[in-house]
Amino acid sequence: MNRFHVTRATGLSRFALALSVLLVVVLAAAPWWGSTATLRLIGEMMIYLALASLWNLLAGYTGLVSVGQQAYVGFGGYMLFTIALYLGWNPLVAIPLAGLAAALVSIPVAKLVFRLNGAYFAIGTWVVAEVFRLGFAQMSSLGGGSGSSLPVAIMRDMASSKAMRESLIYWAALALGAGSVAFVYLLLRSRIGLALTAIRDNETASSSLGIAIPRIKLAVYVCVAAATAMVGALIFLQKLRIAPDAAFSVNDWTVLVIFMVVIGGIGTIEGPIIGTILFFVLREFLADLGSVYLMILGALAIAVMMLSPQGIWGLIAGRRGLSLFPVGYRVETRGEKP
């Protein structure tokens, strides 16, 4: 029997993994080599990398094309403010708690929106996000429609010096950005990833082979909601101020994210990474152009969708299905190269 063994890694993937670890180490040391502006820029990139990787897991791998993930960004932000303002706890502790709260809230939301399919699901998630926005706008204890700010005292509790606070927020962003990519990678390598790939290809055959499709989709939805809320909590910890329109902005937290995933390459781990980097490069060079900049982004998205539906990574990977973070299985028979 045991004339074969199953491998997951390739030479390229080992190299990519080593490079990624090195990159994270270098980035973790940024407070010692970078300016405040550099920290802010990398921090923001990490936040979008996290949102893009999570949305890609949801839409690209699980087929749940949500345009309402801003619901969890805003919810996470408001949870952080609630915990910090009313319980007086350290905001960094509030980040995972916001994730936990979002996980609980996302279960009944999923029960509702999972009744819808395709375009109806997308619109349904958007409606839910609007309901969240209107709901928080009604809460006068959190500032209602005009929002509220985090008092300086709470920020001082987190760390006494401004530099230390900047560093802590930066590390949290790095942890969420790198952590989200790692989470997606590990999840896709697990049996859940095997199920997701099968479901993507053929739902009828998947359930006939024993995959409990609704349970798998729910698990992914809840995990993504929790992680998205943690990112949201961090976003508004950095901004120090929250208001319903900013917290539940479909443009900032979903449209830009979809743009990054689509131009990078949906349904690949590399796609959101490339898309995030490309977006920030474009923004650095084109932001001075005002609204023309947004038109260029739109034109680029359309061009990529028409010329390479698999995104920029799809062009690089080509037909051979090159992968830096492979999640598949290869059978190697002893003595012969298959």
Place this chain on the structure above:
Amino acid sequence: MSILVLDQLSKRYGALLVTDGISLSVDRGEIVGILGPNGAGKTTLFNLIAGTVKPNSGTITFDGRDITREGAAVRCRAGISRSFQVPQPFTGMTVFENVLVGATFGRDRAGASDFAMRALELSGLTRKANQLAGSLPLLDRKRLELARALATDPSLLLLDEIAGGLTDSECHELLEVLREVNAAGVTMVWIEHVVHALLSVAQRLVVVDFGRKIADGVPDAVMASREVKSVYLGDDVHV
């Protein structure tokens, strides 16, 4: 003792009754062949047993347990496995990964990769383990259907037209595999138009026409019966 009991099972699509009060009981370890003209409702019967579609009335009992309302995934884990008449491979996954899905989710013991490789070996697909399933020709897709079904470690195997298009020697190999699987204790229900293949392993034949069971018994007796002749040859044939 019966492993599968269908009681007055009916399925209707609008005005069309595709399964019309079928009752059938299959004994543990048995190989039952199902015959019937195209459109008789054979594949629908499999869809009902495997849980891909739900009946309008009637009950399905498997291993002494009423599974009429259970979904396909639960039935698969309970031990019912099926191949699809029109192959449904996971086209973006390799042959091995296709089979690994069945070995991982269709059974609950560890050692999924070993089990998947064994299923590939039985189905003659070992050499194509790393090929994308989407690139396989039709015959290999049919082999893959069998491999995936075997990988779930079934106690009841539903085979839907897997012998069509095989050469004589390939057909002979397939029959050897089915005998081996059956000898290991797996019950089989097999829909097949290649009658000589079916007759060489089936211990019982069931004939379905217009959603009804019109014959059920020992193969020789069923093949010789008036109902079967009238379905296949027409009413006015006297032989």
